[in-house]
Amino acid sequence: MSDILNELNKSANLALNSKSTQESMKHLAKAFALFSKETTRLENANVRLLNRFNKINYQLERVENEMRNKISDLDATELYLNNILKNISQGILYIDLTGVVTTYSEKAQNILEIDEKTLLFNKYLDNFRDDFFGFSIKNALNFAMFPKTSYITIKTKNLKKIIKITTSLVSASSKTHRGIMLLLKDVTDLQKLQTQANRNDRLSQIGQITTSIAHEIKNPLSSIRGFASLLYNDLENSKPLQDLVTYILDATKALERVTNNVLAYTREVVLDIESIDVSSMIKDIVKSIEIDESFSENVKINLSLANSSYFIPADKDLLKSAILNLIINAYQAMDDRGYLSISIIKNISSISINISDTGEGIEKKDLDNIFTPFFTTKQRGNGLGLPQAYKIISAHSGILEVRSILNKGTTFTITLPNVRK
Numbered sequence: 070m071s072d073i074l075n076e077l078n079k080s081a082n083l084a085l086n087s088k089s090t091q092e093s094m095k096h097l098a099k100a101f102a103l104f105s106k107e108t109t110r111l112e113n114a115n116v117r118l119l120n121r122f123n124k125i126n127y128q129l130e131r132v133e134n135e136m137r138n139k140i141s142d143l144d145a146t147e148l149y150l151n152n153i154l155k156n157i158s159q160g161i162l163y164i165d166l167t168g169v170v171t172t173y174s175e176k177a178q179n180i181l182e183i184d185e186k187t188l189l190f191n192k193y194l195d196n197f198r199d200d201f202f203g204f205s206i207k208n209a210l211n212f213a214m215f216p217k218t219s220y221i222t223i224k225t226k227n228l229k230k231i232i233k234i235t236t237s238l239v240s241a242s243s244k245t246h247r248g249i250m251l252l253l254k255d256v257t258d259l260q261k262l263q264t265q266a267n268r269n270d271r272l273s274q275i276g277q278i279t280t281s282i283a284h285e286i287k288n289p290l291s292s293i294r295g296f297a298s299l300l301y302n303d304l305e306n307s308k309p310l311q312d313l314v315t316y317i318l319d320a321t322k323a324l325e326r327v328t329n330n331v332l333a334y335t336r337e338v339v340l341d342i343e344s345i346d347v348s349s350m351i352k353d354i355v356k357s358i359e360i361d362e363s364f365s366e367n368v369k370i371n372l373s374l375a376n377s378s379y380f381i382p383a384d385k386d387l388l389k390s391a392i393l394n395l396i397i398n399a400y401q402a403m404d405d406r407g408y409l410s411i412s413i414i415k416n417i418s419s420i421s422i423n424i425s426d427t428g429e430g431i432e433k434k435d436l437d438n439i440f441t442p443f444f445t446t447k448q449r450g451n452g453l454g455l456p457q458a459y460k461i462i463s464a465h466s467g468i469l470e471v472r473s474i475l476n477k478g479t480t481f482t483i484t485l486p487n488v489r490k
């Protein structure tokens with residue numbers, strides 16, 4: 070209680086206990102005076118309080134406005150960042166210091182084909198081996214030790230994918246970091262193109278060398294054959310010597326066949342393009358195989374062709390010869406007994422023709438060489454069937470790929486664009 074109020078209380082009590090009216094009035098007057106003083110003091114205090122209240126209220130309003138602006142700024146930034154996350158061509162995966170995945174963009178999901186629910190806000194070790202990304206995540210988080218770029222191959226539901234991973238630290242300051250950011254990029258197609266480009270380079274170099282050798286051999290060879298023929302005629306009366314000349318003639322013929330094959334292979338492929346229906350072309354090829362006795366009856370043919378016709382621009386004869394080369398190889402790999410399956414798959418802008426056999430398969434070490442001219446594992450092979458097929462498909466802007474499992478079988482896939490490139 071304030072001093073004034075104490076005083077007022079006292080005066081009021083004195084007024085009540087006064088013996089005379091006069092005395093009582095005097096105390097009452099003092100009490101009123103004190104009352105009015107206290108009222109003024111209270112009023113002043115009230116005004117001050119009100120002022121302070123208004124001031125605080127004003128400050129609160131200002132803070133609230135600032136907060137609101139900050140929140141809307143944050144919302145805008147979040148939207149902006151989410152947009153970047155969504156549209157960036159690489160997948161993003163962020164692992165914080167405790168090993169929890171706290172960012173996992175849509176693209177990253179497309180690449181890894183692991184659902185957001187499985188990965189997001191869980192420890193990466195719950196879903197990946199520590200070295201899944203080609204280096205130890207533990208070492209990266211604890212010691213900032215990791216390669217800037219790494220490559221991994223993963224097998225997803227559909228395909229084998231090659232993924233390039235670019236890793237960086239996300240730093241809180243120059244000394245500490247908060248976690249690591251992994252940028253993922255599917256480079257499977259890029260690598261395929263690279264392999265194809267390398268192969269094309271190699272093929273063209275080998276092509277140039279072999280053409281010049283074949284030309285060099287061709288002329289002396291025909292002289293040898295010419296003179297050997299003359300000799301053969303001259304030796305009509307000496308049968309044993311004439312027989313010896315027959316060996317020379319046979320050998321030169323064999324050599325000529327080889328050089329002619331080589332020259333045919335190295336000749337530039339000139340396409341005579343027309344619109345062809347792939348299904349009916351394959352049916353034609355199969356019909357011709359069925360009546361050809363050199364193809365064993367013990368190979369059963371499965372066809373899985375598109376119901377409707379599907380036209381692509383191609384050189385019919387060349388494409389047929391490429392497919393026939395693949396089919397001949399398939400028969401040879403199956404030792405004339407097994408299953409040959411041919412299927413057509415329509416893609417958006419291309420078609421794929423799969424030719425599968427249940428033959429001996431191709432050893433891993435040979436897979437890189439089978440498209441190289443003269444590579445053969447057969448006693449009587451010339452090693453030109455696949456390079457020739459490859460050349461023809463490439464001339465159509467197509468791709469020839471192979472998958473093989475040893476002792477199980479091999480599939481060659483021809484992919485051709487459905488419009489002329």
Ligand SMILES: Nc1ncnc2c1ncn2[C@@H]1O[C@H](COP(=O)(O)OP(=O)(O)O)[C@@H](O)[C@H]1O
Nearest residue numbers: 398399402439445446450451452453454455479
């Ligand atoms: N379908 C297949 N199955 C197993 N191996 C194959 C198949 N196709 C090709 N190859 C391998 O690739 C090599 C090269 O084939 P190719 O160029 O046609 O030459 P060639 O048939 O004269 O040997 C073959 O010798 C064989 O080792």
Ligand SMILES: [Mg+2]
Nearest residue numbers: 394398454455
């Ligand atoms: Mg062959």
